[in-house]
Each structure stands twice: as structure tokens, then as C-alpha cells.
Amino acid sequence: MSINWPKPSVTNVPEYQLSGLPYCLTVDNDVGNTVVKKGFIDLPRVSRWICFSAKNVDVDIFFVDDKAITNDAANSNVIHNNQFFKVKAGTVSQRLEIRCKKIFYNQTDDGVAGTGFSVIAGLTHIDKLDGIDEKSYDWVQ
Secondary structure, eight states: OOSOOOOOOTTOTHHHHSOOEEEEEEEEOOSSSOOEEEEEEEOSEEEEEEEEEEOSSOEEEESOBHHHHHOOGGGTTOBSTTOOEEEOBTOBOOOBOOOOSEEEEEEEOOSSSOOEEEEEEEEEEEEGGGSOOGGGOGGGO
């Protein structure tokens, strides 16, 4: 019996056939002003699927920011070429069968309580360091 089991990688199909390891996070963007909140979520492992739920305000979700393409810190958390989708307030997205390691978001605080969104994901056993870097997505060039 071998003790040298191969390390899971992004091309390992069984990782995407197994049920995902549970991951949940709620981002609270409620600071009582009308500023656009920008940020990212660094997943602990590569995702198998993801769902988003927006509270009282729409949230823009994207997977590549301009900083990754331009190496300009001023472009951090800036949507690249309008490649984003919007989760409407009070709704839950469909289950997105996406493998990624980082999620970017923009959300405007409306000054009223309840600004924020939640993420639930199924994660693989693949370490995020072994995931595909967003610079490598071929459509961003």
C-alpha cells in the first residue's frame, strides 16, 4: 500500500465530485454613511460552489480586480472590464459552480441599518496556494 498519496490540485476531478467543506461568512458593511464599501474575501481553500445573499442593499460580486492586471495599487478592488454580477437586495444567488480562491465585492452603504451580505460556499481540499491566480484567467488580458 502506497503512502505517497498525490496532493489534491485544481485539475483533480474527484475534488469537485465530493460534497464541499462548509464555509460561511457575513460581511457587515453597515457604518452609517453612504460610501461604497470595497473589499475581498480570501477563501481558506479553493471553492467548489458559492452562493451569495444580499441584505438591504445590492452588492456587486467579481472575481478579478484591476490591480491584478495593472499592478497599480490605485486599482485595488476595481471591477475589471465590467466583469461582475449584481446580487439584488433581499435575494439569494443561485448556487454557482465556481472554483476560485478570492471574491471581490463593492456595496454602497445606504446609511440605514442592515447593509451587508453573506457568502456560503462548499470548499475542496485544494489549498488556496495551489489555486489558479486571477492573473492567469485568459479573458482578462
